[in-house]
Amino acid sequence: MSVSVSNLSKVYGEQRAVDSISFTINSGEVVGFLGPNGAGKSTTMKMITGFLEADNGDVKVCGLKNLDDPLAFKRKIGYLPENNPLYYDMYIKEYLAFVASLYQVKKPMLRVAEMIEMTGLQREQGKKIGQLSKGYKQRVGIAQAMIHNPEVLILDEPTSGLDPNQLVEIRELISNLGKEKTIILSTHIMQEVEAMCKRVIILNRGKIVADDSMSHVKARSHKQAFVNFKAKGKKAGNFHIDHIIFEDLENDFIRASSTKENALNEKIYNYCVENKFVLQHLEEQKNSLEDIFKQLTK
Amino acid sequence: MYSIFLKEIRQFFSSLVGYISIGLFLVLSTLFTFVFPATSILDTGFASLDSFFSNAPLFFLFLIPAISMGMFAEEYKTGTIELLLTRPLSLNQIILGKFLAAFALVVFAVLPTLVYYYTIYNLAIPIGNVDTGGIIGSYFGLLLLAASFVALASFASSISNNQIVAFLIGVLFCFLFYMGLDFIAQLPIFVGRSDYFVEHLGINAHYLSMSRGVIDTRDLIYFLSLIGIFLLLTKLVMSKKK
Numbered sequence: 430m431s432v433s434v435s436n437l438s439k440v441y442g443e444q445r446a447v448d449s450i451s452f453t454i455n456s457g458e459v460v461g462f463l464g465p466n467g468a469g470k471s472t473t474m475k476m477i478t479g480f481l482e483a484d485n486g487d488v489k490v491c492g493l494k495n496l497d498d499p500l501a502f503k504r505k506i507g508y509l510p511e512n513n514p515l516y517y518d519m520y521i522k523e524y525l526a527f528v529a530s531l532y533q534v535k536k537p538m539l540r541v542a543e544m545i546e547m548t549g550l551q552r553e554q555g556k557k558i559g560q561l562s563k564g565y566k567q568r569v570g571i572a573q574a575m576i577h578n579p580e581v582l583i584l585d586e587p588t589s590g591l592d593p594n595q596l597v598e599i600r601e602l603i604s605n606l607g608k609e610k611t612i613i614l615s616t617h618i619m620q621e622v623e624a625m626c627k628r629v630i631i632l633n634r635g636k637i638v639a640d641d642s643m644s645h646v647k648a649r650s651h652k653q654a655f656v657n658f659k660a661k662g663k664k665a666g667n668f669h670i671d672h673i674i675f676e677d678l679e680n681d682f683i684r685a686s687s688t689k690e691n692a693l694n695e696k697i698y699n700y701c702v703e704n705k706f707v708l709q710h711l712e713e714q715k716n717s718l719e720d721i722f723k724q725l726t727k
Numbered sequence: 728m729y730s731i732f733l734k735e736i737r738q739f740f741s742s743l744v745g746y747i748s749i750g751l752f753l754v755l756s757t758l759f760t761f762v763f764p765a766t767s768i769l770d771t772g773f774a775s776l777d778s779f780f781s782n783a784p785l786f787f788l789f790l791i792p793a794i795s796m797g798m799f800a801e802e803y804k805t806g807t808i809e810l811l812l813t814r815p816l817s818l819n820q821i822i823l824g825k826f827l828a829a830f831a832l833v834v835f836a837v838l839p840t841l842v843y844y845y846t847i848y849n850l851a852i853p854i855g856n857v858d859t860g861g862i863i864g865s866y867f868g869l870l871l872l873a874a875s876f877v878a879l880a881s882f883a884s885s886i887s888n889n890q891i892v893a894f895l896i897g898v899l900f901c902f903l904f905y906m907g908l909d910f911i912a913q914l915p916i917f918v919g920r921s922d923y924f925v926e927h928l929g930i931n932a933h934y935l936s937m938s939r940g941v942i943d944t945r946d947l948i949y950f951l952s953l954i955g956i957f958l959l960l961t962k963l964v965m966s967k968k969k
Contacts, residue, residue: 475809478813479812479813480809480812480813480969481969482969499815499817500815500816500817501815503813503814503815503816504815506813508809508810508813510806510809510810510813511806512806514805514806514807514809514810515807516738516807518738518741518742519734519737519738519741523737527730527733527734528814530730530733531730531814531815531816532814532815573810
């Protein structure tokens with residue numbers, strides 16, 4: 430149990446930003462936090478790192494509580510905050526050396542050079558942080574989070590502002606790190622979660638609406654089948670099959686969905702043949718993570 | 728704490744803040760001490776640095792809030808405070824590191840003025856006929872006054888995320904403690920009753936007492952408690968923001 434959170438709550442005025450959530454994450458897990466804006470992802474992360482005090486509930490990281498021994502607790506965590514705040518007037522190496530000194534890293538300059546190589550900052554290493562493009566700043570943010578080789582990495586939107594090549598590199602970096610470390614990351618991008626995470630926690634309005642392994646969440650989506658089809662001159666109102674719901678889409682497409690029927694396309698085909706409808710198009714839809722996200726966070 | 732101290736010093740000198748504030752202080756104090764006739768010691772006929780020691784606090788009144796205004800306000804505004812507070816650092820270490828860095832900057836500004844002492848030492852007749860004890864006491868007093876200003880200004884910086892607001896509040900606090908309480912003591916309701924007490928809540932009474940060359944424990948305790956109280960208040964504000 431690398432990170433365990435129980436009944437964590439945070440209230441801002443009237444709004445319950447985080448409403449008594451609980452989960453445990455084992456070491457070597459990469460967990461994705463998903464949720465619409467204002468769902469409480471960042472607030473939860475801030476409470477795990479100890480930056481925000483929880484109104485209620487407990488956080489344990491590697492068996493340690495923040496209040497018992499804050500310094501040992503904070504040593505276990507590497508953190509990339511939302512919006513990646515950095516000192517723009519410092520040089521990359523200067524900043525990373527400063528961070529290394531805060532953790533009393535042994536042979537700091539060696540470690541700084543290692544991090545610069547790991548995050549692909551070699552070409553930019555002589556620059557001030559303020560002169561870097563957004564993607565490179567993001568790399569500095571990731572480098573400072575990992576410099577002390579923490580057991581738990583908490584990354585709030587680690588891939589925002591990266592170009593597609595950088596995206597792939599950073600994803601690989603995170604996936605590789607995830608083999609030995611516990612990583613919690615948040616993102617709005619579904620593919621990101623699919624690419625990097627073994628487990629996903631979906632938050633909505635401060636509550637956990639789904640907490641499951643990636644494969645389970647996907648499997649859950651197959652329980653509901655979708656078929657998009659087109660029949661010449663027909664509307665959703667022309668179709669009547671038990672347990673299947675029809676709705677009109679754009680361009681005369683009709684969507685059929687059902688939670689009980691599995692062989693939807695067969696039923697629709699047979700129905701069209703029986704009623705002499707001209708079927709122009711029939712396509713089974715896979716329920717993507719995005720659809721699940723939409724359903725859960727409505 | 729040493730890392731924070733070092734980082735702050737580096738930032739002072741990588742962003743011109745350090746050079747400009749030290750330069751401005753030295754230019755102003757030299758002009759007022761040796762050039763402008765109203766306060767120039769060359770025209771007074773006495774080998775004393777009194778005019779420097781009475782002008783320097785007025786420069787500090789603006790310069791110290793200016794160098795301290797970003798101390799916490801900027802960290803909160805840009806979010807870098809989040810990085811500091813999630814490191815293995817205690818609040819005490821962060822506040823003390825920053826306080827000492829700003830104080831060190833003031834010490835760097837004051838150090839070159841030792842040349843003034845050398846100047847009047849040589850101008851005096853006979854050479855060396857100066858009140859060295861008084862000047863040492865005055866320097867002590869000036870540094871303690873500067874440290875108090877830094878503590879007041881850091882508190883101001885912690886209560887607002889806006890640097891300009893932090894600067895203005897800092898000037899207000901420094902003014903209130905340096906001169907404001909003296910003026911308040913002269914109000915009719917205090918005169919003859921508690922004016923002595925109110926006056927001694929302010930910095931000036933203790934500063935003047937030190938410039939006589941006597942380092943009184945009461946003055947020392949006053950300065951140290953003023954610094955301590957405002958650093959504690961800073962800590963209180965920062966832990967409230969969590």
